[in-house]
Amino acid sequence: MRADIITIGDEILIGQVVDTNATYLGKILNNIGVEVRQIHSISDNKEAILNAFTTAQDQVDLVVMTGGLGPTKDDITKHTLCAYFDDTLTFFPDVMAHIEELFRKYVKAPVNALNRSQAMLPSSCTQLFNAHGTAMGMWMQKGETVFVSLPGVPFEMKHLVQEKMIPLLKATFSLPVRVHKTMMTYGLGESIIAEKISDWESALPQHIKLAYLPNLGRVRLRLSAKGTDAVQLNSEIKTLFDALYPIIGAHITGFESEQPIEMQIGNTLVKHKWTLATAESCTGGKLASIFTKNAGASTFFKGSIVSYSNDVKRTVLGVSQDKINRFSVVSEEVALAMAKGVIRQTGADVAIATTGNFGPKKGDSDAEIGTVVIAIITPNINYVETFCFGKHRERNLHKTTNKALELLHNKLVSEL
Amino acid sequence: MRADIITIGDEILIGQVVDTNATYLGKILNNIGVEVRQIHSISDNKEAILNAFTTAQDQVDLVVMTGGLGPTKDDITKHTLCAYFDDTLTFFPDVMAHIEELFRKYVKAPVNALNRSQAMLPSSCTQLFNAHGTAMGMWMQKGETVFVSLPGVPFEMKHLVQEKMIPLLKATFSLPVRVHKTMMTYGLGESIIAEKISDWESALPQHIKLAYLPNLGRVRLRLSAKGTDAVQLNSEIKTLFDALYPIIGAHITGFESEQPIEMQIGNTLVKHKWTLATAESCTGGKLASIFTKNAGASTFFKGSIVSYSNDVKRTVLGVSQDKINRFSVVSEEVALAMAKGVIRQTGADVAIATTGNFGPKKGDSDAEIGTVVIAIITPNINYVETFCFGKHRERNLHKTTNKALELLHNKLVSEL
Numbered sequence: 001m002r003a004d005i006i007t008i009g010d011e012i013l014i015g016q017v018v019d020t021n022a023t024y025l026g027k028i029l030n031n032i033g034v035e036v037r038q039i040h041s042i043s044d045n046k047e048a049i050l051n052a053f054t055t056a057q058d059q060v061d062l063v064v065m066t067g068g069l070g071p072t073k074d075d076i077t078k079h080t081l082c083a084y085f086d087d088t089l090t091f092f093p094d095v096m097a098h099i100e101e102l103f104r105k106y107v108k109a110p111v112n113a114l115n116r117s118q119a120m121l122p123s124s125c126t127q128l129f130n131a132h133g134t135a136m137g138m139w140m141q142k143g144e145t146v147f148v149s150l151p152g153v154p155f156e157m158k159h160l161v162q163e164k165m166i167p168l169l170k171a172t173f174s175l176p177v178r179v180h181k182t183m184m185t186y187g188l189g190e191s192i193i194a195e196k197i198s199d200w201e202s203a204l205p206q207h208i209k210l211a212y213l214p215n216l217g218r219v220r221l222r223l224s225a226k227g228t229d230a231v232q233l234n235s236e237i238k239t240l241f242d243a244l245y246p247i248i249g250a251h252i253t254g255f256e257s258e259q260p261i262e263m264q265i266g267n268t269l270v271k272h273k274w275t276l277a278t279a280e281s282c283t284g285g286k287l288a289s290i291f292t293k294n295a296g297a298s299t300f301f302k303g304s305i306v307s308y309s310n311d312v313k314r315t316v317l318g319v320s321q322d323k324i325n326r327f328s329v330v331s332e333e334v335a336l337a338m339a340k341g342v343i344r345q346t347g348a349d350v351a352i353a354t355t356g357n358f359g360p361k362k363g364d365s366d367a368e369i370g371t372v373v374i375a376i377i378t379p380n381i382n383y384v385e386t387f388c389f390g391k392h393r394e395r396n397l398h399k400t401t402n403k404a405l406e407l408l409h410n411k412l413v414s415e416l
Numbered sequence: 417m418r419a420d421i422i423t424i425g426d427e428i429l430i431g432q433v434v435d436t437n438a439t440y441l442g443k444i445l446n447n448i449g450v451e452v453r454q455i456h457s458i459s460d461n462k463e464a465i466l467n468a469f470t471t472a473q474d475q476v477d478l479v480v481m482t483g484g485l486g487p488t489k490d491d492i493t494k495h496t497l498c499a500y501f502d503d504t505l506t507f508f509p510d511v512m513a514h515i516e517e518l519f520r521k522y523v524k525a526p527v528n529a530l531n532r533s534q535a536m537l538p539s540s541c542t543q544l545f546n547a548h549g550t551a552m553g554m555w556m557q558k559g560e561t562v563f564v565s566l567p568g569v570p571f572e573m574k575h576l577v578q579e580k581m582i583p584l585l586k587a588t589f590s591l592p593v594r595v596h597k598t599m600m601t602y603g604l605g606e607s608i609i610a611e612k613i614s615d616w617e618s619a620l621p622q623h624i625k626l627a628y629l630p631n632l633g634r635v636r637l638r639l640s641a642k643g644t645d646a647v648q649l650n651s652e653i654k655t656l657f658d659a660l661y662p663i664i665g666a667h668i669t670g671f672e673s674e675q676p677i678e679m680q681i682g683n684t685l686v687k688h689k690w691t692l693a694t695a696e697s698c699t700g701g702k703l704a705s706i707f708t709k710n711a712g713a714s715t716f717f718k719g720s721i722v723s724y725s726n727d728v729k730r731t732v733l734g735v736s737q738d739k740i741n742r743f744s745v746v747s748e749e750v751a752l753a754m755a756k757g758v759i760r761q762t763g764a765d766v767a768i769a770t771t772g773n774f775g776p777k778k779g780d781s782d783a784e785i786g787t788v789v790i791a792i793i794t795p796n797i798n799y800v801e802t803f804c805f806g807k808h809r810e811r812n813l814h815k816t817t818n819k820a821l822e823l824l825h826n827k828l829v830s831e832l
Contacts, residue, residue, distance in 0.1 A: 011629055013452040014596060015443025016638070020434055022457070027431025036429040038464065041438070041455035044627070048454065055471075071607040072628045073617065107605055114607040134607075153630070155811060180430065189523055191487040191530040191550075201489065211460070212488045213427055214569070222432070275725075278701075284708025285694075285701035288722045292700025295776050295809055303728035306694075306704045306720035308713070312762050316721070316732070346728050360711055393711055395571060 001173055003029055004056040005039045008049060008067035008077060009152060012041045021066045021157055028161055033175040034062060035226075044068055049080040057145055061173065064165070067152030069135035071114035077149055078138075082122050085140055089120040092127065092136075099134045128164040132156050137164060146172070179233040182213070182222040182256035183241055185248060186406065190214040193221070196247055200240075208236065218402070220256060253406065261405045262290050268412040269300040269350065274379070277348035278304040279317055279338040281329075282356035282372060286401050302348040307338065317341030330355050330367035332384040335375035343377060350378045352408050356387075358396040372400050376411055383411060417589055419445055420472040421455045424465060424483035424493060425568060428457045437482045437573055444577055449591040450478060451642075460484055465496040473561055477589065480581070483568030485551035487530035493565055494554075498538050501556055505536040508543065508552075515550045544580040548572050553580060562588065595649040598629070598638040598672035599657055601664060602822065606630040609637070612663055616656075624652065634818070636672060669822065677821045678706050684828040685716040685766065690795070693764035694720040695733055695754040697745075698772035698788060702817050718764045723754065733757030746771050746783035748800040751791035759793060766794045768824050772803075774812040788816050792827055799827060 005025050011017045022039045029036055037060055042048040044067075056063045068077030082088055096119035103111050118134045121127060128137025128148070135151035137160040148165055150157045169175070185193065190212050194201070201210055207227055213220040223240060225233040245252065257264070269276055278287045288304035291297045307313040310329060314321060319337040327333040339353035356372030357365055369391050375384040385407070389399045421441050427433045438455045445452055453476055458464040460483075472479045484493030498504055512535035519527050534550045537543060544553025544564070551567035553576040564581055566573045585591070601609065606628050610617070617626055623643055629636040639656060641649040661668065673680070685692055694703045704720035707713045723729040726745060730737055735753040743749040755769035772788030773781055785807050791800040801823070805815045 010625075010627055010640070011638070012439075013442050013455065014446040014640070015439045015441070016596075016598070016629070018434060018436055018439045019455075023428075023431045023434045025431070026429050030430040037459070038468075039429065039435075039455075039457035041457075043453070052454075070628060070630070072610040074625075074627050107608075109605075109608055112607055112611045114610050155808065180432075182432070189525075191528055192523075192525055194488040194530050195528045209426075209490075211426055211490050212486060213432070214486070222427070224426070224430070277728075278722075280701075280704075283705075284713070284717075285696075285704025285720050285722065286709070288696075288701025288724075289699075289705045292722070292724055293702070293810075293813060295774075297700070298724060301700075301724050303724045303732070304701050304720070304722035305732070306701065306708070306722065308704075308708055308717050308719045309691075309762075312693075312719035315763070316719070316761050345732050346725075347731070358711075392571065394709075397709060 001034050001062065001175060002037045002060040003034045003062040003064060004037055004052075004060045006049070006052050006056070006063060006065035007039065007041045008044055008065060010043050013043060021152065021154055024154070024158060025064055025066070025161070028166070029064070030178060030180065032166060032169065033178045034169070035178070044074050044076060046076055046080050046083065049077065050084055053084050053147070058143055061145060062169070063145060063147045064150065065148070066150045066157050069149065069151045071118050071134070078120070078122065081125070081138065081140065081147070081149060085122060085124060085142060087122040087124050090123040092119050092121050095119040095121065095127070095136055102134060128160050130156055130160055132159050139168060177227055177230045177233060179225045179230055179237060180222060181237050181241065182220050183244065184218060184220055184253045184256055185251040186218045186253050187251050188219065188248065190219050193219055193248060197244060200243060200247065204240070205236070208240065253410070260294070261409055263294050263296070265405065265409050265412060266291070266294070266297065266300045268409070268416065271416060272412065274349035275300055275302045275347075276350045276352070277302045277342045277346040279342035279351060279353040280304060280306045281308060281313065281338070281354055282358050283354045283397065283400055283404070284308055286397060287352065287354070287404060290401060290405070302346045305342050305345060313338060316345065318344065328365045328367060330357055330365040330371055330373060332373055332375070332386060335373040336377070336382060336384050339375040339377040350376075350412070352376050352404055354400055354404060356396070356400065358393045359391055360393055370396055372396065374400070374404050374407060376408055378411065378415060380415055381411065383407070417450050417478065417591060418453045418476040419450045419478040419480060420453055420468075420476045422465075422468045422472070422479060422481040423455065423457045424460055424481060426459050429459060437568065437570055440570070440574060441480055441482070441577070444582070445480070446594060446596065448582060448585065449594050450585070451594070460490050460492060462492055462496050462499065465493065466500060469500050469563070474559055477561060478585070479561060479563045480566065481564070482566045482573050485565065485567045487534050487550070494536070494538065497541070497554065497556065497563070497565060501538060501540060501558060503538040503540050506539040508535050508537050511535040511537065511543070511552055518550060544576050546572055546576055548575050555584060593643055593646045593649060595641045595646055595653060596638060597653050597657065598636050599660065600634060600636055600669045600672055601667040602634045602669050603667050604635065604664065606635050609635055609664060613660060616659060616663065620656070621652070624656065669826070676710070677825055679710050679712070681821065681825050681828060682707070682710070682713060682716045684825070684832065687832060688828065690765035691716050691718050692766045692768070693718045693758045693762040695758035695767060695769040696720060696722045697724060697729070697754070697770055698774050699770045699813065699816055699820070700724055702813060703768065703770070703820060706817060706821070718762045721758050721761060729754060732761065734760065744781045744783060746773055746781040746787055746789060748789055748791070748802060751789040752793070752798060752800050755791040755793040766792070766828070768792050768820055770816060770820060772812070772816065774809045775807055776809055786812055788812065790816070790820050790823060792824055794827065794831060796831055797827065799823070
């Protein structure tokens with residue numbers, strides 16, 4: 001079963017918003033065994049939308065589109081659906097009642113003509129009821145192809161996908177099985193890995209595909225299998241990945257899991273009965289925000305002291321001015337002192353500290369731009385390492401947080 | 417002048433990576449006056465790529481594609497370009513020398529056959545030299561349409577766009593002028609605004625287009641103008657936006673600028689000669705990371721105390737247990753005490769504090785899920801406000817950081 005995703009909106013084409021809806025839909029469709037042929041981002045424009053429909057018609061089984069369902073004049077998806085399906089808009093009283101209810105509860109303003117227009121849907125559509133908003137989803141069919149139209153607001157779109165679209169797809173189509181698994185490697189370039197595993201790669205069966213995903217010091221290897229039996233596909237993928245350990249085992253750090261690395265760290269901390277705090281200079285709170293964006297972080301995360309200025313390193317973290325003068329603020333001595341300081345202040349058992357110079361200009365220290373020191377303290381070890389990451393501020397932030405999480409993860413696992 | 421963007425890679429279609437390359441290219445092309453007709457994300461698959469080329473041929477003046485230029489077997493863009501242009505791959509000695517140089521410096525491993533293959537390019541292409549990587553960009557022309565192929569690694573792609581593609585585009589095409597400006601409004605829904613400004617909207621001239629961009633409590637209004645004279649278009653847009661103040665002025669907070677709101681805050685702080693610190697419970701370091709991701713934040717940002725646990729609120733921020741017991745940890749009293757605590761600890765002049773319950777479960781407090789308190793202290797004011805944002809953790813984080821930045825911005829500007 002194949003699908004096209006169509007995302008509608010000039011804001012995507014002019015780069016004003018990142019198209020995370022397409023990413024979400026791609027992931028969800030793949031998870032239920034639908035192969036996405038293409039993602040098509042187009043203008044709020046009748047001709048462009050009709051053209052995308054025509055391109056998809058009979059080439060794919062399913063077209064999922066988002067956007068253009070708002071109440072205003074630039075929202076034309078419904079009118080275009082009517083044109084394509086030779087249909088007209090009809091008044092849906094249950095939708096109107098729902099809109100009035102939402103206005104009573106949240107808007108505290110009378111329903112106006114524009115909102116009333118949101119209760120008009122193509123007469124032949126199956127309505128996908130949007131409990132969280134005023135723009136309904138729609139399910140329509142032409143020939144062998146199903147067209148699903150969803151609102152562009154991510155939160156409402158996701159709700160409709162989970163509650164309405166997926167159950168209807170499962171009821172309508174017999175879905176094949178697709179399995180993806182991604183191995184994480186650190187420390188070897190893409191071409192070096194490819195050379196080492198070349199025989200292995202050439203021997204992959206037809207229904208299993210390999211992709212290399214290189215990014216800032218790590219390469220992910222993804223195997224994608226197509227078939228009818230998930231258990232068997234998973235077992236085939238496991239056997240194939242197992243065969244990589246004798247070849248590149250030293251560089252394999254595990255698999256990309258549903259659980260992000262920071263929550264794997266959290267679980268390991270809970271096993272140790274330890275808590276965590278961060279002392280952040282160059283990462284400026286990013287590590288703390290990575291941990292705390294997850295529900296459940298409060299079971300292991302105590303807090304962070306972001307010591308962006310040297311004052312705060314001295315007064316809050318207790319790093320001595322003498323140490324800063326002797327070793328420089330970007331030094332292993334200062335990083336360790338910061339980690340100790342945040343443990344003292346917060347009572348955490350484990351700390352991670354970062355200090356560095358991300359650029360573009362040199363800061364308070366003489367350290368070369370791109371120099372970063374990461375310290376990790378646990379009840380058993382004091383660990384510190386210096387890195388040279390390069391001259392690009394944004395990349396340095398990502399490389400440092402990736403590296404800090406990787407180091408902490410590996411230290412904690414090795415101590416279990 | 418019109419363009420298609422093609423992003424190549426299964427990782428986009430299965431939702432494993434967000435397609436930020438397309439966003440970047442959309443923004444850049446718009447800035448130089450190229451209208452993006454569509455973004456087409458497709459599989460690493462010869463047929464799909466050829467199909468995208470054919471769809472674009474003669475419909476647009478420019479096709480910019482990213483991805484599929486790596487050294488491994490799943491990278492087939494170059495071979496597909498050869499097929500489409502009826503060309504063959506040729507060895508480029510200067511590219512080989514550059515690859516060898518990069519390996520000597522950074523990889524410390526011998527160049528292998530796969531890397532050598534990256535020195536093979538279509539014989540008729542204009543090479544776009546990639547100083548930062550081994551995958552060269554390529555510029556080719558068929559009929560009236562120019563095809564530009566760029567590597568998918570964002571950092572290398574951006575470098576080639578800025579240094580090579582844009583100068584060549586400006587030299588090759590006579591580019592029209594496009595101007596976009598986006599007004600920010602808070603506190604009115606999309607349909608209410610649309611109703612209020614309906615006469616204004618209907619009177620917009622043909623060459624200026626309006627879009628509504630609603631998101632979590634704010635609606636952005638974007639005007640896009642097409643023409644030949646940027647000064648005149650800017651002046652027309654200014655006149656149009658000015659006419660909105662008498663209608664919805666109380667809800668207009670300004671314009672989306674090249675400078676993000678956190679750096680506007682930074683500039684205002686510098687004018688005041690004030691420094692900033694944050695005390696974060698529910699936002700968990702997110703506010704600090706928003707400020708510190710920008711170069712230059714050290715001129716006004718002292719640091720942050722992320723007090724995710726109540727311990728840290730007590731011991732580091734000095735919030736009394738008695739206050740927490742009496743008012744609850746999610747209370748205006750505790751938020752103000754946190755702000756005062758971080759000022760005392762860091763010596764900052766201005767502080768912002770957050771405490772709340774983002775869900776999905778109730779935490780240490782009895783506060784309803786979605787309850788958030790934001791406190792702002794400056795040398796002149798103590799301000800605190802309680803919000804009810806709803807039940808969705810991820811949205812609550814965004815709503816809280818948006819609201820905190822908006823409040824701080826407005827308070828600081830009103831004190832100037």
